[in-house]
Amino acid sequence: MVGSRNLYELVENLRVCTSIFVGSSLPTIYYGARTHTQIKQVVKEFKRTSYCGMVKMTLLSSRDKSCIKEFDRSVWSTRNDMCRACVKPIRKGPNKENTNCKFYDNRTALNHGCMPAAFDLEDLVEIGREKEACPYYGARAMAKTAHIVFCPYNYLIDPSIRSSLSIDLTGAVVIIDEAHNIEGICRDVASVDITQLQIQNAIKELETVSQYRFANQDVEYYIDGLLNTLNSWNYWYETIFNNLRGAFGTFTNIKLQKARFQNQTPLINQQPVNNNEAVYKWQQTADFVDTLNNHNIGYVQYADFKRNAESFCRRLREDASTLYGVTQATGTLLEAMDMALGFLFREHCQYMDDFKPALVKHVAGRTSAPPANTGWRASQFNDWVSKESLTLSLICLNSGIVMRALQSARCIALASGTLTPLISLHSELETSFPHRVSPNHVIPEDRVWIGTLLGDATGDICYNATGVNSPRARQALGAAILRVCRLTPHGVLCFLPSYSLLDRLIKEWQETGLWHELNQLKNVFCERRSDRDHEETMNDFYQTVGTPKGALLFAVYRGKVSEGMDFKDQQARAVICVGVPYPNLFDTGVSAKMQYNDKYIKEKNLLTGKEWLRVQAYRALNQAVGRCVRHRGDWGAVLLVDSRYRQEYYTEHLSKWVKRFLGNNHHTYESLATSPNGLAAFMQKMKIVEEEESLKT
Ligand code: SF4
Structure with a gap:
């Protein structure tokens, strides 16, 4: 007898083999975008193509977005936990498929036959409700036979999500839209933050299930194995918490120990406290790996941990009710540890320098007064602290290790309006891109105004970290925003x-009255x-924003507004970009990445740390600039x-179209209003153009 799943696989294999023989194998296209809002826009465009209706599509989403079963927060901590507990068959007999979720039982009612040729998440959920069929599992089932699968791009990039959703990219066409942050996304995927509290919670849950009797002895074996490992991790945290030197283990060679650690501050308690955090960084990743090895949670033990974690997580996914009491948080923790440690230890730890380990002590104080940003002595600090927690951050510095796993795909296309500057993309991703297309902007030159504001009649004003501390700079900025409005x-x-x-x-402008003036001119958000x-x-x-008064929206670079939101026509007639958004140099990940680039500049053909920092700044700036003038008929400044x-150094990495339109259009506060090339002249011209265009339509 062949089970239905096996039969399906057999048919699929035959289909693939047959198509290979007849030379007509069609690769599946995976289209990843950042958010479901962006996927919705892409699906809308797909609907307008001649392919719509000729090929089958589906879209993948999380249970949070697509579950239609009522969610009781008092019972479940997450929808994932609820779902996993619900979808276990509850009756043996003629109808084996019955579970605690009727939508799951009816999931096959959602299929390509009943779906429109193109649908977005809202359509999927709505039709799921109509048919009382689970949209989450229905869409996953459709993915097996779909020609195009739309999904958030982290489903394609993150190995643990790929594995849990059974996404196999071998031979597929992978399109990643809004890919300007791909380097950072890859690094984030391989990085992990592990708190001691997470470890302790996981231990509690595993201790509970270790009391159960399992028909299969293997289950008890891997639960015991995981408990041993997690207890060792907990002990490691305890040791560090009390005295970091103790965490370096019991070296028999004291000389070696001294030589290795003599330049390091031994106690995290002695680290300076900034913004309620003390950070301890190992100078060499090898030293960190030694501490793990000496606590029996290192390279030698990793293979066992991996096997146990994989078996446990598989059971949690497929048969969660037998692990009653274990939450999704524990599964996620084990998967994240498995992935990050796997990358760290790969090929006999040859590439461990691709990671920067750091310990972060987070503190909460007894009073509402926060500690001073710098220079806190341990005595003051200890008096103030009421609660503290310890997090191990394993920060990945090499995007290539994640990107490499995607290379089984037939082709990978990265798309974005702001991939510029491209200079380091291939070396950072360790992937060659033989075809690069950088087309011109579709907007006619006379519908865009791009200029700079260098200062006012009294001189230049710079908005770097020091510059914004000057009262003159902040006043001048307020005046400029008022003028633009x-x-x-x-x-x-x-x-x-x-x-x-x-x-x-805001605080300052409220005191000076400028905030009130802005609010009189525009609705301010x-x-x-x-x-x-x-x-x-x-x-x-x-x-x-469409009212005569209009609206002014303040946002930050790299925030939700600047990354991928669409502001067309009246929604953004002007974009003001203040300063050059360099990443925060005090961020552990940023400084570690700069050092990594400086170290591997030749070997990996990377940019210097300083140049890498500049590239990050301009990607963020180009993203913000690109929020307005979104289509051919649009206009903006x-x-x-x-x-x-x-x-020139500061305009070199602007998007090609921005650089072209900018030219030498530099201004002072005064010339914005008075120059024939100024903003006022452009706005007056566009007012006339708009009136003429409205008469024509
Ligand atoms: S099977 Fe679907 S509807 Fe039922 S709980 Fe899981 S995600 Fe929700």
């Missing part, structure tokens, strides 16, 4: 380097950090605010 109809976006600067400016608040803010912005744009 006066000159520009409807929507204005203003991008700032950080939330802290935004908060500081600020980007919010949380997803829910952000959605609310954006709804309010979109509702008011971009104002780059910083005196550094006077130098």
Whole structure:
């Protein structure tokens, strides 16, 4: 007898083999975008092509986005936990498939036959509700026979998601849209943060299930194995917490120990505290690997850990009810540890320098007063601390190790309006891109104004980290934003380097009255950090931006607004970009990456750390600039605010179209309004053009 799953695989294999013989094998196309909103736009475009209806499509999403079963927060911590507990067959007998989720039982009712030729997530969920069939599992089943699979791009890049969704990219065509952040995404995927609390929670859950009786002895074996490993990790944290030197283990060769660690500050308790965090970095990754080896959680033990973690996670995915009490958080932790340690130890630890290990002690204080940013002595600090936690960060510095796993695909296409600057993409990703296309912008030259604001009549103003501390710079910025809002109809976006600067400016402008003036001119909004608040803010912005008063939206580089949101027509007639958004040099990952690049500049053909930093700054800047003028009939202005744009070094990595339109259009506060090439002249011209165009239509 052949089970239905085996039969399916047999038919699939035959289909593939047959198509190879007749030379007509069609690769599956995987199309990854950043968010479901972007996938929705792509599906809309797909609908307009002649392929729509000729090929089958599906889209993958998380249970959070597509589960239609009622979610009881008092019972389950996540939808994943609820689902895994629900989909286990509950009755043996004629109808073996019955589970605690009727939508799962009816999942096959969602299939290519009943779906429209092109559908987005909302359509999928709506049809799932109509048919009382699970959209999550229905879409996954459709992926097996689909020609095009749309999904968030991390499903394609992250090996653990690929494995849990059974995505095999061998021979496939992989398209990654909005790929300007691909280097960072790859590094993030391979990086892991492990807190002691996570380890302790996982131990508690595993201790509970270790009491169960399992028909299969292997299960007990791998649960015991995992418990041993996690207890060793917990002990390692304890040792470090008390005294980091102890964590270096019991070297028999004291001389070697001294030589290896003599230049390191031994205690994390002695690290300076910045923003409630003390960070301890191992100078050499080899020293960190030694500590793991000496605590029996290192290279030698990794193979056993991997086997146990994989078996456990497979059971958690496929038969979760036998592990009742184990949450998704434990599964995710084990998978993340397995992946990061696997990369760290690969090929006998030859490439361990691709990672920077760091210990971060997070603290919460007894009073509401935070510790000073720098220079906290241990005595003051210890008095203040009420709660502390320890996180091990394994920061991946080489995107190539994740990208390499995608190379079984037939072809990989990276697409973005702002891949520029391209110079380091192939070496960072360790992937060659024989075909590169960099077309011109579709917008006619006379519909775009790009200029700089270098300062005012009294001189240049620079908005680097030191420059923004000057009261003159902050006042001048306020005046410039006010002027742009006066000159520009409807929507204005203003991008700032950080939330802290935004908060500081608002506070100051409220005192000077400038904030009130801005609010009289425009409806003013600020980007919010949380997803829910952000959605609310954006709804309010979109509702008011089309009114005669219009709207001004403050946002930060690399935030939700600057990355991939569409502001067309009236939604953004002007974009103000303040400063050059270099990444934070005090960030452990950023400084480690710069050192890594400097070390491997020749061997891996990388940019220097300084140049890499510059490339990151311009990717973020180009993203923000690209929020307006979104289609051929659109128009808008971009104002780059910083005196550094006077130098070619600071315009070199701007997008090709921005550089072309910018030319030498440099301004002062005064000339923005008075020069024939100024912003005021452009806005007046476009007002006339708009009136003429509205008469024609
Ligand atoms: S099977 Fe589908 S509908 Fe049922 S709980 Fe899981 S995700 Fe939700």
